[in-house]
Amino acid sequence: MCTCLLIDILTMLNINEIRNDFPIFQREVKPGVPLVYLDSTATSQKPLAVIEAMNDFYRRSNANIHRGVHTLAEEATELYEQSRVRIARFINASAAHQIIYTRNTTESINLVAYSWGRAHLKAGDLVILTEMEHHSNLVPWHILQAERGIELEFIPVTDDGLLDLEAYKTLLARSPKLVSFAHMSNVLGTINPAAEIIRLAHAAGAVTVVDAAQSVPHFKVDVQALEADFLAFSAHKMCGPTGIGVLYGKTALLESMPPFLGGGDMIKEVKLRSFRPNSLPYKFEAGTPAIAEAVGFGAAVDYLTSVGMDAIAAHEHEITEYALERLEEVPGVRVFGPSAQHKGGVTAFTLDGVHPHDVAQILDRDGVAVRAGHHCAQPLHEKFGIPASSRASFYLYNTKAEIDLLVNGIYKVKEMFG
Ligand code: 7TS
Numbered sequence: 005m006c007t008c009l010l011i012d013i014l015t016m017l018n019i020n021e022i023r024n025d026f027p028i029f030q031r032e033v034k035p036g037v038p039l040v041y042l043d044s045t046a047t048s049q050k051p052l053a054v055i056e057a058m059n060d061f062y063r064r065s066n067a068n069i070h071r072g073v074h075t076l077a078e079e080a081t082e083l084y085e086q087s088r089v090r091i092a093r094f095i096n097a098s099a100a101h102q103i104i105y106t107r108n109t110t111e112s113i114n115l116v117a118y119s120w121g122r123a124h125l126k127a128g129d130l131v132i133l134t135e136m137e138h139h140s141n142l143v144p145w146h147i148l149q150a151e152r153g154i155e156l157e158f159i160p161v162t163d164d165g166l167l168d169l170e171a172y173k174t175l176l177a178r179s180p181k182l183v184s185f186a187h188m189s190n191v192l193g194t195i196n197p198a199a200e201i202i203r204l205a206h207a208a209g210a211v212t213v214v215d216a217a218q219s220v221p222h223f224k225v226d227v228q229a230l231e232a233d234f235l236a237f238s239a240h241k242m243c244g245p246t247g248i249g250v251l252y253g254k255t256a257l258l259e260s261m262p263p264f265l266g267g268g269d270m271i272k273e274v275k276l277r278s279f280r281p282n283s284l285p286y287k288f289e290a291g292t293p294a295i296a297e298a299v300g301f302g303a304a305v306d307y308l309t310s311v312g313m314d315a316i317a318a319h320e321h322e323i324t325e326y327a328l329e330r331l332e333e334v335p336g337v338r339v340f341g342p343s344a345q346h347k348g349g350v351t352a353f354t355l356d357g358v359h360p361h362d363v364a365q366i367l368d369r370d371g372v373a374v375r376a377g378h379h380c381a382q383p384l385h386e387k388f389g390i391p392a393s394s395r396a397s398f399y400l401y402n403t404k405a406e407i408d409l410l411v412n413g414i415y416k417v418k419e420m421f422g
Contacts, residue, residue, distance in 0.1 A: 087302030112236030192341030244304030
């Protein structure tokens with residue numbers, strides 16, 4: 005990668021400085037081949053600040069939390085809880101106890117389905133999802149459908165990759181109990197009008213779940229402005245470690261829910277034949293949690309805040325606009341999803357006559373990392389009549405020069421396949 009000064013004029017982000025924060029960009033994929041990482045939708049890279057925070061924790065403060073009065077136990081507990089406060093602030097939650105640590109977005113949605121769903125949904129109750137959901141926001145509801153006989157309906161996706169809100173309004177007339185949807189699609193990149201979807205759901209008497217796995221990492225999300233009932237996201241997609249995520253919930257809803265997993269920490273008192281659950285958020289955090297990961301998560305939130313979420317969103321928008329422009333000029337490339345105006349930094353595409361896996365494999369020879377497959381959104385691919393796609397996705401550290409390398413690589417693939 006060019007070592008010249010790379011400043012995003014629009015956002016004034018110094019991209020070289022940002023890239024220097026991420027040690028992985030110092031490595032070559034193969035000798036002489038730098039890394040062009042276009043797979044942040046799957047997981048983001050980690051800045052040194054996060055790696056060091058976790059390293060420091062293990063070197064200096066490692067102990068189990070909430071269980072000891074010794075210095076290290078108190079220090080570890082303090083660090084774990086400080087991260088919760090910072091994460092709450094990051095999404096503008098009004099209280100830290102609304103931040104439930106989970107393993108990831110998938111577990112957060114499962115927590116809602118198992119705990120809230122089993123307490124509130126019965127045979128015939130309607131749950132509305134969308135056709136663009138990740139499997140994480142489909143399968144938990146399929147399981148509940150099989151177990152409880154709930155009904156599922158789906159907001160259709162239009163040919164240009166937007167949700168059909170008129171069809172949604174028609175579905176709402178059937179008085180759904182729950183509406184659960186992706187804030188941003190991991191395939192089409194579509195940013196859905198979450199505030200409007202939630203407002204309409206509430207007017208129809210439904211509870212809402214926002215799958216924010218792809219939104220919280222990329223632009224400012226304010227749970228109070230959205231009036232979201234539940235909102236789920238993962239640390240590993242926002243410069244943080246794997247193994248930790250969040251379920252945000254409104255206090256009254258979380259209070260009304262039975263525990264999800266049983267064991268240590270989630271109890272106030274245990275007798276041989278009974279228990280009393282702990283207060284929020286501990287009621288939902290059974291067993292020894294991902295402590296070092298929580299510390300890393302807090303550092304990730306601090307890092308993103310220091311760069312600025314608005315600047316990150318503007319930079320990604322610029323890169324996405326450029327990527328769409330460049331990809332659309334390649335004969336045989338079909339790009340899925342809406343125009344850049346409605347889209348975050350995700351671009352799924354196919355190349356006529358070439359399997360997406362072959363595209364990804366050939367790009368990898370030049371160090372360009374894209375993903376190929378159905379990206380855990382099989383029904384959406386079916387809707388567009390394709391079994392798989394290639395997907396390039398962007399984050400704060402990507403550059404227009406990397407988009408050029410992607411497009412050059414696609415021309416190479418075309419040459420190889422005649
Ligand atoms: N929801 C959306 C919209 C996602 O993009 C993902 C992960 C998940 C939920 C699940 O997140 P997890 O952290 O629990 O795994 N998306 C992808 C992807 O597009 N490629 O790999 C993971």
